[in-house]
Amino acid sequence: MFDIAVIGGGVIGATILRELTKFSLKVIMLEKESDVSMGQSRANSGIVHAGYDAIPNTNKAKFNKLGNEMMQDYCYELGVKYVNNGSLVVAYDDEQMKTLYTLLERGKQNQIKDLSIIDKDQLFILEPSLSRNAIGALYAKRGGIVCPYELTIASVGNAMDNGAKLELDFEVDKIIKTQNGYLIQSASGKKVESKMIINCAGYGSQKIANLVGDFSFKIGARRGEYILLDRESGDFVKRTIFATPTKNGKGILITPTVDGNILLGPTAEEIQENNTNTTALGLAKIKTIASSMAEKVPFYNTITSFSGVRAFCDRNDFVIEESKVAKNFINVAGIESPGLTSAPGVAKYVVEELVSKSFELNKNQNFNGVRKPDYFFNRLSIEEKNKIIKENPSYGNIVCRCEKITEGEIIRAVTENPKATTIDAVKRRTRAGMGRCQGGFCQPRVAEIIANVLGVDLKDVTKNGGKSNIIIGRTK
Amino acid sequence: MMYELIIIGGGPAGLAAAISAYDNGVKNLLIIEREDCLGGILNQCIHNGFGLQRFKESLTGPEYADRFIQGVLERKIPYKINTTVLSLTKDKEITAINKTDGVFILKAKAIILAMGCRERSKGALDIAGSRPAGLYSAGTCQKYVNIKGYMPGKNVVILGSGDIGLIMARRMTLEGAKVHAVCELMPYSSGLKRNISQCLDDFGIPLLLSHTITEIEGKDRVTGVKIAKVDENRKPILSTEKHYDCDTVLFSVGLIPENELSKDAGVELSPKTKGAVVYENRETMVEGIFACGNVLQVHDLVDFVSEEAELTGKSVAEYIKNGEKQRNVVNAINGKNVSYVLPQKIDKNAEKFVKLFFRVTGSYKNAKITLKSGDKVLLEKTKKIVVPGEMENIIVPINLIKDVKDDIILSVEV
Numbered sequence: 079m080f081d082i083a084v085i086g087g088g089v090i091g092a093t094i095l096r097e098l099t100k101f102s103l104k105v106i107m108l109e110k111e112s113d114v115s116m117g118q119s120r121a122n123s124g125i126v127h128a129g130y131d132a133i134p135n136t137n138k139a140k141f142n143k144l145g146n147e148m149m150q151d152y153c154y155e156l157g158v159k160y161v162n163n164g165s166l167v168v169a170y171d172d173e174q175m176k177t178l179y180t181l182l183e184r185g186k187q188n189q190i191k192d193l194s195i196i197d198k199d200q201l202f203i204l205e206p207s208l209s210r211n212a213i214g215a216l217y218a219k220r221g222g223i224v225c226p227y228e229l230t231i232a233s234v235g236n237a238m239d240n241g242a243k244l245e246l247d248f249e250v251d252k253i254i255k256t257q258n259g260y261l262i263q264s265a266s267g268k269k270v271e272s273k274m275i276i277n278c279a280g281y282g283s284q285k286i287a288n289l290v291g292d293f294s295f296k297i298g299a300r301r302g303e304y305i306l307l308d309r310e311s312g313d314f315v316k317r318t319i320f321a322t323p324t325k326n327g328k329g330i331l332i333t334p335t336v337d338g339n340i341l342l343g344p345t346a347e348e349i350q351e352n353n354t355n356t357t358a359l360g361l362a363k364i365k366t367i368a369s370s371m372a373e374k375v376p377f378y379n380t381i382t383s384f385s386g387v388r389a390f391c392d393r394n395d396f397v398i399e400e401s402k403v404a405k406n407f408i409n410v411a412g413i414e415s416p417g418l419t420s421a422p423g424v425a426k427y428v429v430e431e432l433v434s435k436s437f438e439l440n441k442n443q444n445f446n447g448v449r450k451p452d453y454f455f456n457r458l459s460i461e462e463k464n465k466i467i468k469e470n471p472s473y474g475n476i477v478c479r480c481e482k483i484t485e486g487e488i489i490r491a492v493t494e495n496p497k498a499t500t501i502d503a504v505k506r507r508t509r510a511g512m513g514r515c516q517g518g519f520c521q522p523r524v525a526e527i528i529a530n531v532l533g534v535d536l537k538d539v540t541k542n543g544g545k546s547n548i549i550i551g552r553t554k
Numbered sequence: 555m556m557y558e559l560i561i562i563g564g565g566p567a568g569l570a571a572a573i574s575a576y577d578n579g580v581k582n583l584l585i586i587e588r589e590d591c592l593g594g595i596l597n598q599c600i601h602n603g604f605g606l607q608r609f610k611e612s613l614t615g616p617e618y619a620d621r622f623i624q625g626v627l628e629r630k631i632p633y634k635i636n637t638t639v640l641s642l643t644k645d646k647e648i649t650a651i652n653k654t655d656g657v658f659i660l661k662a663k664a665i666i667l668a669m670g671c672r673e674r675s676k677g678a679l680d681i682a683g684s685r686p687a688g689l690y691s692a693g694t695c696q697k698y699v700n701i702k703g704y705m706p707g708k709n710v711v712i713l714g715s716g717d718i719g720l721i722m723a724r725r726m727t728l729e730g731a732k733v734h735a736v737c738e739l740m741p742y743s744s745g746l747k748r749n750i751s752q753c754l755d756d757f758g759i760p761l762l763l764s765h766t767i768t769e770i771e772g773k774d775r776v777t778g779v780k781i782a783k784v785d786e787n788r789k790p791i792l793s794t795e796k797h798y799d800c801d802t803v804l805f806s807v808g809l810i811p812e813n814e815l816s817k818d819a820g821v822e823l824s825p826k827t828k829g830a831v832v833y834e835n836r837e838t839m840v841e842g843i844f845a846c847g848n849v850l851q852v853h854d855l856v857d858f859v860s861e862e863a864e865l866t867g868k869s870v871a872e873y874i875k876n877g878e879k880q881r882n883v884v885n886a887i888n889g890k891n892v893s894y895v896l897p898q899k900i901d902k903n904a905e906k907f908v909k910l911f912f913r914v915t916g917s918y919k920n921a922k923i924t925l926k927s928g929d930k931v932l933l934e935k936t937k938k939i940v941v942p943g944e945m946e947n948i949i950v951p952i953n954l955i956k957d958v959k960d961d962i963i964l965s966v967e968v
Contacts, residue, residue, distance in 0.1 A: 305680075358682040358768065358790075382677030384685065460649070464656040474653035476588065476638035480814075516675035518691040522698055536704055541687035546774035548687050549704040550801075553729050 080106045080243075081437060083262055083272035085250055085286055086279035087114035089226055090413050092233035093425035094276055099240035100447075101429070101439045106270060107234065107242060108262065110249035110282070112543020113503040114496055115230035117280040118417070120506070121304070121354065121386030123344060124226050124335060125318055127416040128165055128218035130185030130193055137396035139188045142416040144423030146220055152422045153224060156232040156449045159336040165221030166204070167320040168371065170211045174322035178216045185218070192219035207314050207372045221318055225336050226418050227506045231496060236449045238495035240442065245270065247543065250279070253289040259406060260290075274406040274436060276428065281352050281389040283411035290404040295411060296392040299352055301385050302344025303360035305368075308379040308514050312338040314372070321371055330367045332375075337509065342368045342375070344386065354385050381514050388414040398424060400432055408432050454509065456482040477527070478520040480513020488524055492531045499532060501525060502542045521548070556661050558874050559583040560648055562639050562815060563668035565594015567847025569622035570860040571666050574867025576629050580874055584660070585626070585633035586650055592626065592633060593619035594670060595693070596856065598700045601721055603748070607857035618856060642815040644840050664870045667816055667830065667838075667845040668863065671852055673718070674808035683770035686777075692718040692806040696725065705729055707802025711779050712736040713767050715743035715750070716943075717854065719806025724753035726804075733757070734798050737765040737781055739788055742917040744943040746854060767803070768795060776803055809852045819843060826894035827851045833881065834897045834908045835869035836862065841878050844870055851896050851911065854945050858911075884958055889926075889965030891915050893942065902956050910964065911947045914940045918968040923948060926965070927958040940966065 082098060084091045087109030098105045107114070126149050132139035153160035169175040178195055185193040194217050201208065201215050238244055245268070252263040259273035277286045284297040307314070312334060321329025333341050345360045361383055368375045391397055391412020401407040410428060413420070429439070455463065455473055466486070467474040473486030491498040491507040498504045501511070501524055510524055511517035517524075525539045525548060532539075540546040559580050561568045564587030572585050591597065596604070599615030606612055609621070626633065637652040648660045673691040688707055690698075696718065698704045708731045712719045715738035723733045736754060741764045743750055754761050762781065768790045769780040783794040811829040813821070822831045822839040829850040830838040837844050846866040847859045873879075881901040888895045895912045914921070921940045925933040925948065932954045940946055948964075955962055 306677075355684045356682045358680075361680050361682060380678050380680065381675065383680060460657045460659075463651070467651075467653070467656040471653035474651055474656055475636065476640075476651060479588070479638065482638075482640060514675070515672050515691075516677045518673050518675055518694050521690075521694060522702060526702075536702065540774075542774065544774040546687035548706065549698065550707055551705050553699055553703050553705050 079258065080104045080270065080272040082274045082276060082433065083108055083260070083270055084276045084278060086277070086283065087111070087230070087234065087244070088117050088119035088278065088280050089115070089230045089233070089418055089421045090278040090410055090424060091276070092230045092237070093421040094278060094410065094428050095242050096233045096237040096240070097425040097429040098433070099237045099242050100442055100445050102442050103437060105242045106272065107244045108248040108250060108270060109244070109246050112246055112500055112540070113498065113506070114234050114244070115227040115506060116542070118386055118389060119226045119230045121384050122226050122302070122418060123331060123333060123341065124223050124418070125165070125331070125333065126160070126222035126224055127419045128185070128193070128220040129188050129190040129416070130181050130216070130218060132188060132416060134184060134187040137398055138416060138420070141396065141420035141423040141427070143188060143190065144426070145416070145420040148422040148426075149222065149224065149419065153229065155447045156229070156236055158224065158229050158232045160222060160224045161336050162220070162222040163334060164317040165218040165320060166201070166317050167216040167218070167322055168201070168208060168212050169214050169322045170209070170370070171213070174324065175214055177322050177324070178214065181216050190218070190220065193217070205315055205317060205319065207374070208319070209370060209372055223318060223333060223336055224418070229418070229421070231507055232449050235495040236447060239449070240445050244496055250286055250289070253286070255290070255404070274408070274433070276408045276410060278410040278413070280413070281387060283389065283409065287401065287409055287411070290401065290407055292401045292403050292407065292409065294402065295397050295409070297389050297412065298392070299349050300388040300390055301347045301349045301353065302388060303356045303364060303383065303385040304341055304343035305361060305364050305377070305380055305383045307340040307342070307376060308381050309338040311340050311376040311379045314340050314376060319371065321367070330364055332368055332372060337512070349387070352387050354387055356383050356385050360385070382516055390414045396420070396424070398428065400435070406436050455484050455487055477523045478508070478510035478513060480515050480519070481509045483508050483510040485527060488527050489531055492528055499528065500540050500542050501528070501548065504528065557582050557584050558662065559664045559666065559870055560660060560662040561585045561666040561668055562642070562648070563587065563594065563670055563847070563849070564592040564633055564635070565668065565670050565847065566596055566619060566622060566856050566859050567670070567849070567863040568594070568666065568668035569619070569626055570863035571668060571846055571867040571870070572631050573622060573625040573629065574864040575870050576631055578868050578871030580871050583631060585631065586637050586639055586648070587633060587635050588638045590636050592623050592635065598696050599721070600700050601725070604856050607855060608860060622860070639815055642819040644819045644843070646842055663874050664842045664844065666866055666870060667821070667843065667849050668847050669812045669815065669849045671809040671811045671848040673805070674810055676805045676807070679807060681767055681770055684772055686770070686772040686775050688772065688776035688802045689770065690802070690804055692722045692804045695722055695804050699725060699729060705731065707731065709800045710734065710802045710804060711767070711781070711798050711800045712804045712806060714738065714806035714808070715745050715761060716806040716808065717745040717749050719804060720745045720749040720753040722804055722806070723759050724757060727757050727759070731802070733759045734800060735760045735762050735781070737762045737767060739766045739784060740764070742941060746943065766790060768792070770803065776801060779803060809848065811849045811852065813849060816845070816849070824894065824898060826888065827896060831898045832896065833899045833901055834904050835872070835901070836866040836897070837869060837873065842873065851894070854943065858945065884955060885961040886910060887961050887963050888912065889963040891918065891966040891968065892964050895964050900955065900962070902952070902958070904952055907949050907951045909947050910950050911945055912964055913942055913945055914966050915942060917941045918966060920968070922967040924965055924967065925950065925962055927955070927962045928960040932962065
């Protein structure tokens with residue numbers, strides 16, 4: 079019997095899980111996919127928003143500000159890379175300039191510091207790649223970037239190191255109210271009992287709430303497609319460039335990523351179900367809009383495209399509350415943008431203000447919030463590298479040539495919390511396969527390492543769980 | 555640790571260059587190879603057809619490689635395997651890593667870049683749809699099948715009629731898979747004519763020219779693709795979209811010289827070849843750094859890789875002995891219907907002749923190949939047929955260009 083079951087392994091579930099382990103509570107995370115961070119937290123813009131954009135006095139505004147302020151320290155503790163690169167909302171005509179002043183005003187209302195309007199000349203000094211049609215920008219110095227799945231994985235890993243349990247491939251199918259709490263059943267018949275449930279199932283959060291008779295919110299899906307450019311074009315822009323929101327929508331952004339790539343997107347298209355396919359129209363749209371925002375966008379350096387699906391809520395704000403129909407059932411739903419930014423703040427609130435109503439929060443004396451500092455091996459000095467190789471020679475074997483990822487890091491990904499068991503899970507933890515050859519060179523080697531460590535045959539190794547096997551069998 | 559010569563890459567280019575450098579007097583040398591054995595990509599090319607020009611025999615990839623590996627072993631040329639070069643400076647300092655030595659730094663008087671090339675990935679193509687398992691570049695599939703002994707799938711569609719795609723069409727068929735089609739974006743194939751006949755025609759595999767894949771379907775594993783004809787601008791004509799069931803898609807959509815280390819060292823690259831800009835002796839614009847093989851220009855025949863590498867080994871030996879050349883340089887430029895020429899810079903004081911390599915931009919019959927400087931025609935040659943997929947060359951006697959004032963331009967009239 080657990081005290082709390084967190085349903086959903088995205089960044090919200092992950093940060094809440096970790097926050098819970100600061101106290102003496104028995105906690106478990108239930109995730110329906112083969113790995114954490116496979117929903118929205120896998121494919122989004124990775125922006126830590128400054129906070130001027132959210133409507134004042136909403137949950138979004140409150141938690142955006144809180145999360146933004148917490149993010150630097152939060153990432154540092156977990157060894158996750160965070161870059162405070164700043165954001166620019168760029169105006170290309172007078173109408174848009176007016177909107178910038180509206181955003182500035184909204185930012186003031188939200189009590190966001192370090193916001194200013196800059197003119198054309200200042201703008202081009204900061205970002206020479208921008209289109210010459212730009213006339214000014216809102217400069218938000220508190221904007222930053224982070225890798226959403228790195229943050230999620232590190233949070234879950236640290237939570238597990240502090241005692242939290244993780245059940246993957248657990249698709250919640252049925253929730254039965256019991257005397258002491260809830261009996262949660264998976265589609266495949268697994269059972270978990272828990273006194274309290276925190277529902278942060280992203281796109282699936284409506285379904286989960288409905289299972290306990292809570293119909294207080296509806297979740298819709300809005301797909302966003304992206305194009306990723308090679309690190310070779312990594313200095314195309316330094317700050318995150320937003321288009322000024324117009325009647326036609328929010329536009330796309332052009333942003334560096336923490337790993338030095340350039341990300342273009344997202345589009346925004348309402349879809350009927352969770353579908354992360356990219357479309358020819360969507361990709362073409364990104365190119366058209368990006369070309370209007372900046373000069374000579376290096377599309378020739380595209381290394382991949384992908385899409386994510388936002389789970390938006392009919393309340394148009396974060397739903398962070400105890401269910402009115404189910405006791406000890408907390409909904410944390412509709413966490414679309416600025417969800418990633420808000421996560422550390424949301425987690426703190428959920429635990430300190432909501433969970434505390436039902437549980438005494440006794441400090442976990444053994445809690446260690448520090449996950450080994452970021453150890454992309456390639457970032458270490460020669461001396462540090464040689465020290466590690468002496469103890470563990472597998473760090474001397476480069477597997478992913480493009481990103482310079484070693485065998486040691488891949489083995490660690492398969493053996494350290496939360497353990498990777500698929501090619502993509504290894505990719506998310508180590509970056510092996512994310513370089514310009516997109517796994518052409520390293521995939522067979524990564525697959526072999528997974529097979530060796532897990533003690534399975536190569537044909538049982540999958541790309542992303544389920545039936546995504548990469549090999550069907552031996553040759554003749 | 556100081557060497558006379560370090561060769562980055564122990565594939566066909568690195569091996570031939572090492573042997574040539576050694577035979578021309580360079581004894582303090584080292585080959586660095588990232589795989590667990592010498593031979594490079596030839597090790598996974600188990601089909602034959604290699605060495606027809608050089609040895610007048612039809613060898614398999616490993617057999618061809620072995621000829622040179624034996625040469626290296628006989629001469630006791632030192633090499634390190636399972637060693638990856640992490641960086642290269644223009645001062646010819648290499649940082650490399652392996653399990654036994656850890657991270658170490660080596661210095662050399664001269665460097666030969668022989669890193670070969672990589673495949674363009676599917677991600678660079680903007681193909682819409684899902685990202686399921688079952689999508690491979692042709693070379694990666696070849697590695698699974700020929701080196702690891704595993705079949706990636708049974709129902710295959712191939713995008714790209716480059717040689718690797720053609721070879722894998724046959725290979726997969728021989729292993730019991732059904733290859734439904736090879737799609738090619740262009741109106742002509744980029745592979746060798748003999749591969750079209752021996753890999754596709756002989757097996758009844760359709761070649762769909764001017765076609766491309768417009769969508770990939772499948773959630774966990776690929777279940778199908780949509781293929782459409784393209785117009786003269788290579789844009790898909792959506793009304794021609796047809797669905798093909800498959801569980802595997804192979805991409806053979808281009809080879810890109812792997813010049814990350816070259817960029818590190820500030821070596822000037824040509825946007826046309828994606829390889830270094832070189833003199834006829836294969837020295838790059840950074841003194842003491844030479845390049846040969848697929849890292850310099852993507853070759854079709856390994857025989858020419860070996861020839862180029864031997865030339866390079868000899869040049870390096872000269873450089874180590876005599877220092878940097880004093881050159882009287884003329885630029886060689888691609889003209890009409892020619893996508894690139896190599897070398898891009900020629901020393902008018904060079905010996906005897908220069909072999910000028912080039913590729914054409916389209917499939918041309920009765921092509922008149924002309925070398926001009928200003929208005930003066932230096933050389934003319936006619937060829938019945940030239941195609942982009944087959945590298946061409948002309949021999950340019952040095953006395954023809956000894957006194958030219960303007961750049962020499964190679965063009966093709968059709």
